[in-house]
Amino acid sequence: MALPHPLPEASRVVTLDAAAPDPSRREPLGRQIYRALCDMILSGHLSPGTRLPSTRQLAREWGVSRNTVVNAFEQLTAEGYLEGRVGDGSYVSRELPEGLMGAELRVRQDQGERRLSRRGAALAATPVSLPKPVGSLFSFRPGLPALDAFPFDVWARLEARRWRRPPRELLGYGDPLGWRPLREALRTYLHAARGVRCEPEQIVITAGSQQGLDLVARVLLDPGDPVWVEDPGYLGARAALLAAGARPVPVPVDAQGLRVSDGAARCPDARLAMVTPSHQFPLGATLSVARRLELLEWARHAGAWILEDDYDSEYRYRGRAVAALQGLDSGGRVLYLGTFSKVLLPGLRLGYLVVPPDLVEAFERARALQDRHPPGVVQAVTADFLNEGHFERHLRRTRELYAERQAALLAACQRHLPDRLRISATDAGMHLVGYLEDDLAATERAARAGVAVTPLSAYSLETAGSGLLLGYTALTPEQIEAGVRRLAAALT
Known part of the structure; x- marks a missing residue:
């Protein structure tokens, strides 16, 4: 110029x-x-x-x-x-x-004067998960699948085939509910394996279970609405409620799962109940049939909704899998949430939500506003993985593998921590709970020794138990042995 x-x-x-x-x-x-x-x-x-x-x-x-x-x-x-x-x-x-x-100087000076919206402030202040320790040699964090067991060669072949001849509908703007062939494959699988009753039109493909939780909170809840949450319970569910301005109401859990009568006494007019009935997180209880029926009756009488988070129901090592709560629902009150993060890979970012027919349109529009639609080719490959039998074979292999790794964890704890940790086998899931005193101090000592564990008390609002969540599925038996030995040295 x-x-x-x-x-x-x-x-x-x-x-x-x-x-x-x-x-x-x-x-x-x-x-x-x-x-x-x-x-x-x-x-x-x-x-x-x-x-x-x-x-x-x-x-x-x-x-x-x-x-x-x-x-x-x-x-x-x-x-x-x-x-x-x-x-x-x-x-x-x-x-x-x-x-x-x-x-540049004024930006630093003015940052304290910036203001978020009330929703933004709630989001910024809400922990979605526990912080990941840096530099840990051994991670017993729960919910991580065995990456070493994933059939990468099969997945790569399916993906290459899709990219060679991709249908046009996978390359443009897709259906906010998800690619229909994947929803059809899911409907077949969920009906056979989990007893879920639905049509493909009721299935919403999500970017993992957390997006499903967020969708439910956005569509069904207003600020201030009370919601039953299991105590102790999943942090991600609580975070979705707080971000939406809803009010979590802690309901105790025992050996039969959520204590429905306690919830009804504490807050009979709750808008929603969030539950993990097949394998309660983090304690591992299965919601009894009597309480399932009691919960459905409460929802019908109160005009409330139930969100069933079925996050790791595929991993049951003895006996038949417990059918989903959604299959017992005759009043259209249950929304069913699942994810591929635990059975395939967290990095796929694929989950699914089954909603009652009268809610489909609202969820479709809310889903479109979040990120338009799920990634097309990833959905297509997942559908092929289901339809061609690879998913069932992978589940069978990992069930056997995880049962062996749970046994390895129990044996290692009995050898190295017999008097320090009370731990026992479970019939399902991807982690065990080892009970001890002062789990926060134990977690810090373990971290200093290079071992990542999760304190049970971090998942509680009121009924604070003390223990360590020990995920075993992502570790080999040799890693489990070495990690437990190091954990024992840190705790003694």
Whole structure:
């Protein structure tokens, strides 16, 4: 840009040693020069009207080609940071807003004055999960599948086949509910394996179970609505409620699962009950048939909804799997939530939500507003994985593997922690609970020893038990033995 009038005599030429590029860095030299000068202008170290040294002089001082400096100056001029005219050098633009100078410092000073919306503040303050320890050699965190057992070769073959001949509907904007062949495959599987009664139109494909929880909270709850949550219970469910402004009402859990009578006594007019009936998280109880019927009757009488989170029901090692609560529901009060994160890979980000027929339209529109639709090819490959029998074979293999790894964990704890940890086998799930005193202190001591464990008390609102959640499915027997040995040394 040509200067509208000559610069005042007071305009000064400065030295730019601070902008000298560093050849040892991986960033291109011209990009380094551009960024350094841009930062100096925005921070106020180079004020408007300041005359810069010539590109020839800077190239000589910095030991770079002149073209490198010229290119950086041209970029700054094109973006309005510099101005000049032929034969008179380059100047910091005098048209930059005066309030922009020193912006970096003021941003730091003004951050305390920024305000989020009430919903934004709730989201920012809501923990979705426990923090992951850094640098742990052994992770007993629950809910992680055996990545070493995943059939990557099969998945790669299915995905390559899909990419060779992808249907057009997978490449454009898709159905917010999800790709219909996947929903059809899920309907067949859920009916046979879990006793879920639904049609493909009732299934919503989600980006994992957390998005399903968030959808339910958005569609069914208003700020201030009371919701039953299991105590102790899943942090992600509680987080979705708090983010929506709902009010979690803790309901105790015992050996038969959620104590429905306690919930009805404490808050009979709750809008929703969030439950894990097949394998309660984190204690592992199965909701008894009597309490299932009691819960359904409460929902019918109160006009409330039930969200059934069936997150790891596939892993039952003795006897037949317990049928889903949704299959007993004749009044359309149960929403059923599942995920592929525990049985396949968390990185797939695929889950599903089965909703009553009269809620389909509302959930379809809410799903479209979140991220339009799930990734198409990933859905297609998952449908192929289900339809061609790979899913059932993978489940059979991992059930056997996880039963062996649970036995390895029990044996290691009995060898190294016989008097320190009370732990016993379970018929289902992906973790065990080892009871001890002061689980928070034990977790900290384990972390210092390079072992990641999860305190049971972190999942409680009122009924604080003390123990450690020990996930075993992602570890080999050798890793389990070494990790428990190190845990024992930390706790003794």
